[in-house]
Amino acid sequence: MDASDEPKVGEYSDAEVEAARILFARPATFIMGCAKIEQLPTPDLPEIAFAGRSNVGKSSLINGLVGMHKLARASNEPGRTREVNFFDLDGRMRLVDLPGYGWAKASKTTVKKFQDLGRDYLRGRVTLKRVYLLIDARHGLKKVDDEALDALDLSAVSYQIVLTKADKLKKGEAEKVQAATLKAISKRPAAYPHVAVTSSEKGFGLPELRAEIMRTTGVVLD
Template sequence: MTDSVKTEAELQAEAIETARVLFARPVSFVMGAVSVDQLPSDELPEVAFAGRSNVGKSSLINALVSHKHLARASNEPGRTRELNFFRLNDAMHMVDLPGYGWARASKVAVKKFQNLGRDYLRGRPNLKRAYLLIDARHGLKDVDNEPMDALDKAAVSYQIVLTKADKIKPAELAKVIAATQAGIKKRPAAHPIVLATSSEVGFGIPELRLEIMQTCGITL
């Protein structure tokens, strides 16, 4: 009797299920750091989430771990002004970075908390990847160039994640994905694969969990 050989689809399904199990394990809010001096120890691998202030970072983090209120979403864009750390299963950190592009704050305050995010990205040795969130309805905008320039300069690997993909038709989404891939093609630190997600309906969330698990080198 010969052993059956699993197909690529079966192996992918198993990997996605392993990632689901990981993200179903205990997760907790660790702290909100207002300076790099307050950062927790760097023994765990980390991924960070960045994006415009109204792109849905908190909703995406909540969807990944199937918690509605872990990361605090606000009706007022630009409220995240700290580096918010979440610990998953004592195996990794997820970091919610201050948003950019809009905030009801003074220019001095905006610059302060956005500089905090840049300082973190430049100096965090255990940061495995930054996920730059882009609203699928709008695609890349001029305001997104600054964080991509900063990530390229810091040589921090980053991957584009389209959010709110359920708000547009599949054909339009395909065009946005293609345009986004073309827009990052010559950027040295950008991961070439663009992921599309919807926190509201769960589209793309299993694949993003797997991407994060593999990027952090976590095995169960």
């Protein structure tokens, strides 16, 4: 394969999109929630993880990717995800829901416990292929996100920004937020140089994100 044949960042062929659609239509199941690093399942499958502020739409995005309404539990209570939750996709990869951050109602001790658990996972998970850091498109990157970005850079784990709830923006605004976000992370060493724009409610951006995940994990269909 020469350079001209290599897949371009943020671009996916029809074949990639279709293969990813088939993969994510296969059975997805909740495996377990882990409150301690010792409880993590054996690292025998490629994993991709989802992180983000509380109420950014992690559960909705995971459910949207696999086409199920209740695989990941959404909650209106900030900080509800207080464990590292693992989901199996057809025995080929795991989707991992990391504890949310940025909630105001939890104590500092509780917050630190959950953040430390997430950091331990990031540092020590050999099968982790990428972290998808979800950012509400209506608000863009905020000061509260800096700590998460710093932790990801420090862990040297590849991560990609995913803008959520883009359907709430007026026409053309999502592209502006996308460009501003890409510029903001351009000098961060572990940041993947493409910002995905999605809406779990409307479904746009999900086919491309599935293709990106499939490409990243190296999973192939039989």
